[in-house]
Amino acid sequence: MTFRARVAATAALAVAVAVVLVSVAAYGASSRSLRAELDQDLEETATELINRPEQIVVGLVLQIERDRFDDGRFDDFRGRYRAGFGELPAGQFGGASAFAQVVDTQGRLASLAGDVEVPADFDYLPIDEQVVAVAAGTQRSGYYETVDIDGAAVRILTEPLAPGLALQVARPLDEVEASLNQLAIFLGIGSLGGVALAAGLGLIVARLAVRPVVELTASAEHVAETRDLSFRIETASPDELGRLGRSFNTMLEALENSEDARRQLVADASHELRTPLTSLRTNIEVLADAGALSDMDRAGLVGDVVQQLDELNLLVSDLIDAAREADEDDAFETLDLAAIVRDAAERAARNHPTVALEVDAEPVVVNGVPRRLGRAVGNLLDNAAKWSPDGGTVDVSLTGDGVLTVRDHGPGFADADLPHVFDRFYRSAEARAMPGSGLGLSIVAQVAATHGGSVRAANHPEGGAVVTFAVPIAS
Numbered sequence: 168m169t170f171r172a173r174v175a176a177t178a179a180l181a182v183a184v185a186v187v188l189v190s191v192a193a194y195g196a197s198s199r200s201l202r203a204e205l206d207q208d209l210e211e212t213a214t215e216l217i218n219r220p221e222q223i224v225v226g227l228v229l230q231i232e233r234d235r236f237d238d239g240r241f242d243d244f245r246g247r248y249r250a251g252f253g254e255l256p257a258g259q260f261g262g263a264s265a266f267a268q269v270v271d272t273q274g275r276l277a278s279l280a281g282d283v284e285v286p287a288d289f290d291y292l293p294i295d296e297q298v299v300a301v302a303a304g305t306q307r308s309g310y311y312e313t314v315d316i317d318g319a320a321v322r323i324l325t326e327p328l329a330p331g332l333a334l335q336v337a338r339p340l341d342e343v344e345a346s347l348n349q350l351a352i353f354l355g356i357g358s359l360g361g362v363a364l365a366a367g368l369g370l371i372v373a374r375l376a377v378r379p380v381v382e383l384t385a386s387a388e389h390v391a392e393t394r395d396l397s398f399r400i401e402t403a404s405p406d407e408l409g410r411l412g413r414s415f416n417t418m419l420e421a422l423e424n425s426e427d428a429r430r431q432l433v434a435d436a437s438h439e440l441r442t443p444l445t446s447l448r449t450n451i452e453v454l455a456d457a458g459a460l461s462d463m464d465r466a467g468l469v470g471d472v473v474q475q476l477d478e479l480n481l482l483v484s485d486l487i488d489a490a491r492e493a494d495e496d497d498a499f500e501t502l503d504l505a506a507i508v509r510d511a512a513e514r515a516a517r518n519h520p521t522v523a524l525e526v527d528a529e530p531v532v533v534n535g536v537p538r539r540l541g542r543a544v545g546n547l548l549d550n551a552a553k554w555s556p557d558g559g560t561v562d563v564s565l566t567g568d569g570v571l572t573v574r575d576h577g578p579g580f581a582d583a584d585l586p587h588v589f590d591r592f593y594r595s596a597e598a599r600a601m602p603g604s605g606l607g608l609s610i611v612a613q614v615a616a617t618h619g620g621s622v623r624a625a626n627h628p629e630g631g632a633v634v635t636f637a638v639p640i641a642s
Contacts (some may be wrong), residue, residue: 170380171373178369183362192353196435197350201343203323206311209324213336216267217328246513262394270294270333272303292316292323293333301325302333313340320344324381377405382410396423447472447479502642505530508565511544515561532641535618540638543614544571547605547634551575554632569620571636580625587626611636 175211190361213240218373268276274294293314301304305412322339328334386400396419400412450472506527512526533540551561562574582592590611609633615622627633 171370171377174373174377175369177368178360178372179366182365182369183358185357186361190358192348192404194347194354195338196246199345201346202492205322205338205340206324209311209322209336209338211335212267213324213326216334216336228446266292266337268292268335269328270298270302270335272299272331273278274299286538292337298325298333298335302326302331304330313593379412383415386415390419394424434451444479447476488564495528499534499536501534502531502540504528504533504535504540504569504571504638505565507537507541508544508563508571511541511548512563514545515548515552519555520550521557522552522555522561523563524548524552524563526563529567530568531565531567533569533618533638534641535638540612540618543636546611547571547573547636550607551577551632551634554578567640569638569640573636574627574631574633576631579630579632585624585626591624608634 182596184391223250270276293316297306297310304327304460309324312323312325313325314321321337323335323337325333325335383400387396390396392396401420410613417517440574450468452467453460454472459535460468474600509526509529509578512524516522516524548561548563551573552575555575556577559576561576562572589608591609608622612622615636618638622637623635625633625635
């Protein structure tokens with residue numbers, strides 16, 4: 168099943184559940200309301216009969232004696248009853264009006280008229296022990312019940328009438344059940360129509376809602392097939408799908424930048440490695456012809472080879488550090504940056520014995536990777552010492568807010584070089600004649616970025632270069 172079909176099916180299912188719940192609730196409420204109205208009608212009829220018991224007497228006579236009178240005598244009897252008591256609000260059982268009967272303590276139909284005998288085949292309401300209890304007075308309150316009589320559902324109200332007598336008033340539930348059946352049919356048809364409409368609308372809504380996802384999927388497939396990382400998705404909507412599209416574009420941009428950086432690094436590394444490898448090969452080939460060299464020349468060539476191997480080793484180390492943005496094995500920890508600065512200063516002093524390093528480092532706690540911070544600080548100090556004249560001084564200052572400032576007293580940065588100081592493999596015209604790979608300051612910028620810090624290069628007003636390296640202090 169496609170995502171679009173799942174959305175439509177989910178919408179249809181949700182509407183179906185809602186419609187079924189509403190329909191069941193409506194059917195139940197209507198059923199309770201209709202039955203409550205029927206119970207109220209039965210109670211009103213019972214109250215009227217209890218207040219005028221003569222209606223029960225004559226009414227029962229009418230029902231029993233209907234078959235005993237011919238039409239003329241029965242109509243005459245009905246006329247005399249109406250003249251004396253009024254119209255009886257009870258008809259034959261099975262009609263829409265109420266049916267009433269009186270039960271005595273023996274569970275028999277009773278009449279308040281002594282000359283009336285109830286036939287054995289008379290249609291009467293079922294009489295059980297609870298009805299007899301109401302007649303006998305052992306159950307003082309009336310009650311409702313629904314019984315089945317000859318296949319018809321009948322609602323019966325039984326109440327005390329007089330000592331030794333109970334009154335039963337009944338009405339069939341035909342009208343109530345007919346109304347409920349019509350309501351059930353209407354709700355069923357409405358529910359099916361609502362579900363069908365919800366499914367159709369769900370398909371339309373799903374098609375509109377899923378369109379950005381379809382476009383995003385097609386874009387991802389296009390990038391996967393063509394490897395074109397410059398491809399972008401046009402997104403203008405501010406909703407979640409628009410955010411997804413913008414995030415996808417951001418990811419593509421990051422991948423494109425990473426790929427460009429990788430290609431540039433490979434190209435620059437191959438270029439930088441070609442020169443020392445060519446020089447090494449030439450010197451080794453010359454050394455191979457040992458008979459043509461004097462001892463002094465051989466010693467000089469061996470010294471050059473060792474120096475070139477050291478430079479090549481430094482270049483490879485710089486390449487490794489520049490190639491990785493962040494290593495998963497590099498765990499951040501809480502450390503004192505001042506201790507790292509002092510250790511780096513000691514190493515720089517050993518490597519550059521003709522330059523004095525004046526260190527003023529306040530204790531400052533930061534979160535970082537000791538090895539990478541040490542490499543960055545070491546690169547800063549080595550770069551400053553390399554550009555300082557013999558007998559010169561490098562000023563190193565670390566403040567309590569995590570800002571490290573390194574100043575040398577050399578020629579400073581050329582104005583044309585300042586924007587490119589932290590670029591990979593960038594070397595000024597003067598630097599090309601000196602040892603180095605052009606990666607030292609770029610590694611410093613990379614370490615600052617991975618630690619959430621910053622780096623800045625400038626010229627001091629009194630001469631020399633100033634590089635500021637800042638990382639956030641630990642909370």
